Every structure is written in C-alpha cells, then in structure tokens.
Amino acid sequence: MGTPRRLAAEFLGTAFLLAAVVGSGIMAERLAGGNIAIALLANTIATGAALVVLISIFGPLSGAHFNPAVTLFFALRREITPSMALAYLAVQMAAAVLGVYVAHAMFGSAIIEVSQKVREAPGQALSEFVATFGLIATIAGGLRFRQASIPFLVGLYITAAYWFTASTSFANPAVTIARSLTDSFAGIAPHSAPAFIAAQIAGALAGYLAFGWLFSAEEKAPPDVSSGQSA
Secondary structure (H helix, E strand, O other), X not given: OXXXXXXXXXXHHHXXXXXXXXXXXXXXXXXXXXXXXXXXXXXXXXXXXXXXXXXXXXXXHHOOOOOHHHHHHHHHOOOXXXXXXXXXXXXXXXXXXXXXHHHHHHOXXXXXXXXXXXXXXXXXXXXXXXXXHHHHHHHHHHHHHOHHHHHHHHHHHHHXXXXXXOOOOOOOHHHHHHXXXXXXXXXXXXXXXXXXXXXXXXXXXXXXXXXXXXXXOOOOOOOOOOOOOOO
C-alpha cells in the first residue's frame, strides 16, 4: 500500500473519529435536558459505532490506528517503521484537531475554543492507564486470535470503557489534545491533558510488554524423552 494512501486513510479516519466524539457530545448535551447519564450514553454509542465502521473501512489501508498509543504499540512490534510512525503521529494530530473544528462548524459553535472542563479527580490518570492497557490487550488479542473481529472488539471495548473508567476512556493522546480544544461535553481542560497523555503512553508500553508475552505464538513442545524411547 502506497504511503500517501496510508496517510490519507489515517487522516480521514482520525478526523471522522473526533467529529463523532465531539459532535455526538454536543448533540447529546443539547438534547439530554441536563441528564448527564443520558448524554454520556449517547456519546458512548456514537463513538463505539463510529469506531467499528472506521476501523472496518480504513483498516485495510492504514491499519486504522487513529491513535499515537496504538502506533507506538505497532512500532515496538516493528510492524511500522520509525519514520512512518512519526508520519502517522503528525497526521493523527492534525486530523484530530480538524475533526473537532468540523464538529464545531456543524453545530454552529465557535470554531476555536479552549475547554474549561477540569478532569483531575483522583483516579482519572489511573483510569487512562487502565483504559489504554485494555485497548492494547484488545488489539493484541484480536491480532492473535480474531483478526477479522478487531473492528467490533475495539468498538465494544471503548463502549464499555466509557462506563467502567472514571475518565470515560480517552485512551488516545491525539484525542486528548484535540478534546482540549472544545468547550463542550467531550472537552478536557488543557492543564488536565498532560497527566492523561502520560498515563496513556505508560498504558501502551505496559500493554506491549504484557500482551506481547501473553499472546505470543506458542512454542513447539520439545519431544518427550522421559520414557527413554527414541523418535
């Protein structure tokens, strides 16, 4: 697959993902009548569904990382070169910001905003570590046993992680930075972002180590020589 097509797929997928996250958050907040649980549920369903579609259609082109933590995982596995990984990172960052701006434009909000939503309660950084660690588990396990199901596995995992983590599972440094640029339901204050990003990177590294071992191909068992019989 040519590099321009890979980068274009990564760009479009990341931009659509952020448009889905932020756009559904704005829509949910406007329609939920102040019910945060309903707003979060709507935001969750839209994000999980978008992930299934985006990974399905762009995965064959770029691998559908849409996430620097996922790109780091594949770089450590030597399935993407360092130069391509850096290109992915640049594309993901630019596309994530564009996706936020497009969501703002669709809903008539100010294009350029800065979030005021502080996310610094105890356990939020831990939640991002857990969310990213689990995301890497999902991808690594899917690659080992259920490759065709990865779009659904990732979509379902993120849908669940929205609710079982205190941070609502950003699990993505590009998403975190882009969401600091929206003063909407999905936002995060810029000064809250560094702790999230550090935890996400740590979760990706821990996931690479843990699941690289756990899901490694089984070694062939040595011949049984305990009976003294020769092959």
